[in-house]
Amino acid sequence: MVSIIEKVCTKLPTKYGVYTTFLFVDPEDSLQREHCALLLGTVQKNMLLRIHSECFTGDVLGSTRCDCGEQLRLSLERIAEKKNGILLYLRQEGRGIGLAEKLRAYNLQDEGYDTVDANLRLGHQADLRNYDVAVAILQYLHVTSVDLLTNNPNKMHTLEEAGIILNKHEIKTTWGDESLVVQADISTVAGVEEAGFAQALDYEVRRKGIKVTLIAPGSVRSNFAMGHGRSQKDMKRCDILNPEDVADAVPKF
Numbered sequence: 001m002v003s004i005i006e007k008v009c010t011k012l013p014t015k016y017g018v019y020t021t022f023l024f025v026d027p028e029d030s031l032q033r034e035h036c037a038l039l040l041g042t043v044q045k046n047m048l049l050r051i052h053s054e055c056f057t058g059d060v061l062g063s064t065r066c067d068c069g070e071q072l073r074l075s076l077e078r079i080a081e082k083k084n085g086i087l088l089y090l091r092q093e094g095r096g097i098g099l100a101e102k103l104r105a106y107n108l109q110d111e112g113y114d115t116v117d118a119n120l121r122l123g124h125q126a127d128l129r130n131y132d133v134a135v136a137i138l139q140y141l142h143v144t145s146v147d148l149l150t151n152n153p154n155k156m157h158t159l160e161e162a163g164i165i166l167n168k169h170e171i172k173t174t175w176g177d178e179s180l181v182v183q184a185d186i187s188t189v190a191g192v193e194e195a196g197f198a199q200a201l202d203y204e205v206r207r208k209g210i211k212v213t214l215i216a217p218g219s220v221r222s223n224f225a226m227g228h229g230r231s232q233k234d235m236k237r238c239d240i241l242n243p244e245d246v247a248d249a250v251p252k253f
């Protein structure tokens with residue numbers, strides 16, 4: 001459980017409205033990062049919430065390497081339309097690895113590494129972000145239920161585990177079909193497409209008591225395989241499984 005202290009509170013006029021603006025720090029944070037909460041209107045049930053992690057390049061410079069800047073502006077617009085909501089601006093730049101390391105990761109991405117591999121190659125985890133400070137700020141502000149603007153399942157789970165009642169609202173940027181983003185995000189983190197898909201499905205259905213297990217048996221003798229580049233000769237190879245082998249394995253899970 002993270003404890004936070006309020007450093008200052010002030011009114012901030014913006015083109016999206018006049019926000020009550022709080023700065024918080026976690027006294028135990030060695031970096032003493034100042035996290036910001038922007039509140040439009042008063043705290044209400046099911047109020048709009050955006051938890052945004054700092055992205056200097058996207059938010060401030062308008063970088064098109066990510067959609068962070070667009071998400072930030074869209075969130076502020078949605079909150080302004082409703083005349084009510086909170087934006088938490090968390091100081092965990094570059095998914096927690098910091099600005100310099102994120103820029104080094106960009107260089108690796110230019111050499112062909114994907115976002116996860118680039119982070120791993122630099123000696124970091126795929127995603128170092130943590131939303132405990134967000135929970136502490138929401139509790140401090142007496143926020144008990146929210147409409148969360150996100151496609152990120154980690155955020156949803158942290159809030160749910162803290163007992164905050166949550167409705168999820170996807171945040172759609174011009175980066176494509178966001179209904180796929182939950183899966184795509186986790187697929188990238190997992191680094192393996194199928195494993196990521198299973199993990200995404202697991203996140204979606206876990207709270208309903210459904211367990212997802214991925215069975216990835218490799219090549220199986222089937223019409224599907226034949227239609228996807230396998231020949232009759234391949235089908236006779238002894239290292240290709242029969243469909244029954246897979247069916248027999250399933251109950252063992």
Ligand SMILES: Nc1nc2c(ncn2[C@@H]2O[C@H](COP(=O)(O)OP(=O)(O)OP(=O)(O)O)[C@@H](O)[C@H]2O)c(=O)[nH]1
Pocket residue numbers: 051052053054055056065066068071092093094095096097102105115119149150151152155171
């Ligand atoms: N390490 C690294 N960080 C990145 C990269 N692209 C964006 N980021 C960081 O990712 C963070 C964006 O987080 P959020 O805006 O919360 O977005 P999200 O986790 O995708 O979740 P939602 O937008 O809520 O669906 C910022 O800290 C960015 O600096 C990248 O290629 N590498």
